[in-house]
Every structure is written in structure tokens, then in C-alpha cells.
Amino acid sequence: MARRAAMFFGWQVVAAAFTVAVFSWGINFYGPSVYLHALHAREGWSLSMISAAITLHFLASSLVVTRLPALHRRYGLAAVTRAGLLACAAGALAWGHAAEPxxxxxxxxxxxxxxxxxSGVAINAMVAPWFDRRRGAALAMAFNGASMGGVLFAPLWAVLIDAFGFAGASAWVALLVAAIGWPLAGHWFRAVPADRGLFPDGAPRPPPPQPVAAPAGPLWRQGPFRSLSLAFALGLLAQMGLLTTLFSILAPALGDAGAGLAMSGATACAVIGRTVVGVLLPPGIDRRLAGCANFLLQATGCLILAAAGSGPVVLLLGVVLFGLGIGNLLSLPPLIAQAEWPPEEVAAVLALLTAVNQAFYAFGPALFGTALQGWGAAAPPALAAGLQVAAAGVLVAGRRR
Structure with a gap:
């Protein structure tokens, strides 16, 4: 039995989903900051114009992601993932070879x-069929690829741009993603457990059904959905905005090298926090309470950053507390949706939730950049703390009774 559990194919799917997340976040989430700097340096275009294109990137994605469950049903997970990875590769090429505004x-x-x-809806679709009881741990491991996308791709972009220029670097990145992503998706995302004679979690028999009463009416009219989507939209707005300005907040006290290391440390903390919650979250706990605790942990870190002045030790404490909660804003919504909606509705819940989130956090860099410019280094973390406390209140207020 131990050997069978160790060889469970679902964990290979998690590893494949982890790899997709590395590519997706490396190109589409962390990449835009690279595109902003590289194009401004090469073409001399204004930062505001390039930033507007980045905002378009996130807003347009929020419109497409709502159709993802339907695309999976019609074309299959493997084919849609292949198309997505090819679009990531082609998009990197397009940014790198842009010669006119x-x-x-x-x-x-x-x-x-x-x-x-x-992105997140797709990663959940890859992992969810293979896990029920251990879904939290499986999703945490898969979503750790998102953090590794920042850890690996930021220096990779820098090395390639230094060696080949931005256009050449984008070609190498595109080739890497296409060469690895195409066979990976075809091998690991075609099957579901039943195709291999398996059950979720590698169990010897199917899990007993856990009936979940579906809230009545369209998602927009359901109180639990409105509270869930608004809470995480506020949290991600705070997170995206603060991450955009965090280097500028830390650099005066820590220096450029120290600020860069602190940013990497925040990413490492995200992996730790997500893994701990995924592995240790008790099955019976109200997952909204876990989300509320996560928002408040980040808010505490932000308040420390806002009050730290120039003290490096206190600044680093704030970075650690904020960083521990970063990853859970990706992995907790699928777990909450799993507990509050029937299985057949979870994909649609997550797709619309993701669309709302992206529509909010697309404006985070502009909002927090304005706060930094207008009121100084304490303003962005103070604003983030307020948004996170509001997110915690909204999430708890929406608990189903």
C-alpha cells in the first residue's frame, strides 16, 4: 500500500501543474515588470504607455478566463493547456519584438x-480530479510553481537580456516554454483517475460522496460568491500593489542589493506559508476562517512596514509576515469553493472569481504607485493593510450559516 501511494500518478500531475505554473507566472505575472523596464530602456517609450499595455493584459485575461471551464469541456484539458502555453510563448516573442507602440x-x-x-483556474482543473481529501496539499505544491516562476524567471530574463538583448531573450524563453510545455501537457493532462483505474488520493475505493447544497440563483446573486470574490479581489489588489512598490520602500534602508534579497525572501516565505496551510489545514475547519487569518497576518506585516521608518530589522519582519500570506491568496479560494459549492459548479465559481480578481488587481500598480509618489513610503503598506482588514471582514461576513 505504501508503494502504491508513493507511485500515485496524481503526484506526477501535480509536478506537471507546478511546471505549467512556473512558465505561466514567469511570463505573464512577473514578466510584465521585465517588459516595462526593457522596452523603456530600448525604445524610450513612456512608462505610462507601457504600463497601460500591461493593464490591458490583465483586463483582457479577466474576460477570457470566464470561458475556461467551457473550453475544457469542449476541447479537453490537454489541448487547451497546450494552446495556452503556445500563447505564452508567442506573447513573450511579441513583447520582445515590439518595435512600434x-x-x-x-x-x-x-x-x-x-x-x-x-493560470489559477487551469492549475485547479489539472489537480482537482486527482485529489479530494489531500487536495489542499496537492494544490499548495502545484501553486508553489507560481512563486518559483518569480524566483527562476527574474534572473533568467536578466541573464538572457544581457546576453542576447530583449528580442533574443524572448525567443529563447518562447522556445523553452514550447519545447517543454507541448509534450508535458499531452502526457500528464489527458487522463483522469478513472482512465487509469484509480481513485482520488490513490485510495483503493472511491471517496464517499459529500453532498454540498448549492446556493440558489446565478453566481452574481449568491451572497457567498459575492463575499468570496470581493474579499480576495481586495486582498489581491493590496498584494499586487504593494509588491509593485515594495522594492522602492525597502531600498533606502537596505540598499538595492538588500531590497532585492528581501523581495526574494518574501517569495520564499510565500512557498513556506502556502505549504504549511495546505498540509496542516484540518479537513473540518471553516476555510473562510483560515482566509481571514491569512489576511490579518498580511495586514500585520503591512502595518509594521508602514511604521518601520528606516529600521532594517523591523522592515524585514514586516516582509516576512506579509510574505507568508502571499501564496495562500491563490490556493485558498479553490479550497473554499470545494467546501461551499457542488463539484460540478466549482470550475465556474473559480473562473468568475478569477475574472473579478484580475479586474481589481490590474489597477494595483497605478494606485499604489500614486500613493507612494504622493504620500511617501508609509502610504502603500498602510493602504494595503486597510484593504486586507476589509477583505477579512467581507470574507467572514459571507460565511454560510
Missing amino acids: WHLVPAALVTALGWALT
Whole structure:
């Protein structure tokens, strides 16, 4: 039995989903900051114009992602994931070879398609059929690829751009994603457990059904959905905005090298926090309470950052507390949806939830950049703390009774 559990194919699927997340977040989430700097340096285009294209990238993706469950049903997970990875590769090429300002629009639309087809909703669709009782741990491991996308791709972009220029670097990244992603998706995402004579979690028999009463009416009219989507939209708005300005907040006290290391430390903390919650979260606990605790942990870290002044030790404490909660804003919504909606509705819940989230956090960099410029280094973390406390209140208020 121990050997069978160790060889369970679902864990191979988790590893494949982890790899997709590395590519997707490396190109579509962490990549835009690279595109902003590289294009401004190469072409001399204004930061506001390039930033507008990045906002278009996130907004357009929010429109496409709502159709992802339907695309999976019609074409299959493997084919849609392959298309998404090819769009990621083509989008990276388009950003790297943009020679006129109008080229930014098709580049943003192509990466938006890749982001919609390979981000959080897609990762959940890859992992969920293979796990029920251990889904929290499996999702945490798969979503750790999102954090590794930042850890690996930021230095990779820098090395490649230094050696080949931005256009050449984008070609190498596109080749890497296409060469690995195409066979990976075809091998690991075609089957479901029944195709291999398996059951979720590698169990010897199917899990007993856990009936969940579906809230009545369309999702927009369901109180639990409205509270869940608004809470995580506020949390991700705070998170995206603060991450955009965090280097500028830390650099005066820590120096550029120290600020870079602290940013990497925040990413490492995200992996730790997500893994701990995924592995240790008790099955019977109200997962909204776990989400509320996560928001409040991040808010505490933000308040420390806002009050830290120039003290490096206190700043690093704030970074650690904020970083521990970063990853859970990706992995907790699928677990909450699993507990509160029937299995056949979870994909639609997550797709619409993701669309709402992206529509909010697309404006995070502009909002927090304005706060930093207008009120100084304490303003962005203070704003983030307020948003996270509000998110915790909304999430708890929406608990189903």
C-alpha cells in the first residue's frame, strides 16, 4: 500500500501543474515588470504607455478566463493547456519584438490569452480530479510553481537580456516554454483517475460522496460568491500593489542589493506559508476562517512596514509576515469553493472569481504607485493593510450559516 501511494500518478500531475505554473507566472505575472523596464530602456517609450499595455493584459485575461471551464469541456484539458502555453510563448516573442507602440496591444492580448488558459483556474482543473481529501496539499505544491516562476524567471530574463538583448531573450524563453510545455501537457493532462483505474488520493475505493447544497440563483446573486470574490479581489489588489512598490520602500534602508534579497525572501516565505496551510489545514475547519487569518497576518506585516521608518530589522519582519500570506491568496479560494459549492459548479465559481480578481488587481500598480509618489513610503503598506482588514471582514461576513 505504501508503494502504491508513493507511485500515485496524481503526484506526477501535480509536478506537471507546478511546471505549467512556473512558465505561466514567469511570463505573464512577473514578466510584465521585465517588459516595462526593457522596452523603456530600448525604445524610450513612456512608462505610462507601457504600463497601460500591461493593464490591458490583465483586463483582457479577466474576460477570457470566464470561458475556461467551457473550453475544457469542449476541447479537453490537454489541448487547451497546450494552446495556452503556445500563447505564452508567442506573447513573450511579441513583447520582445515590439518595435512600434501599437505593437504592445497585440502583445498584451496574446499574453492575456496565455494567462487565462494557464493560470489559477487551469492549475485547479489539472489537480482537482486527482485529489479530494489531500487536495489542499496537492494544490499548495502545484501553486508553489507560481512563486518559483518569480524566483527562476527574474534572473533568467536578466541573464538572457544581457546576453542576447530583449528580442533574443524572448525567443529563447518562447522556445523553452514550447519545447517543454507541448509534450508535458499531452502526457500528464489527458487522463483522469478513472482512465487509469484509480481513485482520488490513490485510495483503493472511491471517496464517499459529500453532498454540498448549492446556493440558489446565478453566481452574481449568491451572497457567498459575492463575499468570496470581493474579499480576495481586495486582498489581491493590496498584494499586487504593494509588491509593485515594495522594492522602492525597502531600498533606502537596505540598499538595492538588500531590497532585492528581501523581495526574494518574501517569495520564499510565500512557498513556506502556502505549504504549511495546505498540509496542516484540518479537513473540518471553516476555510473562510483560515482566509481571514491569512489576511490579518498580511495586514500585520503591512502595518509594521508602514511604521518601520528606516529600521532594517523591523522592515524585514514586516516582509516576512506579509510574505507568508502571499501564496495562500491563490490556493485558498479553490479550497473554499470545494467546501461551499457542488463539484460540478466549482470550475465556474473559480473562473468568475478569477475574472473579478484580475479586474481589481490590474489597477494595483497605478494606485499604489500614486500613493507612494504622493504620500511617501508609509502610504502603500498602510493602504494595503486597510484593504486586507476589509477583505477579512467581507470574507467572514459571507460565511454560510
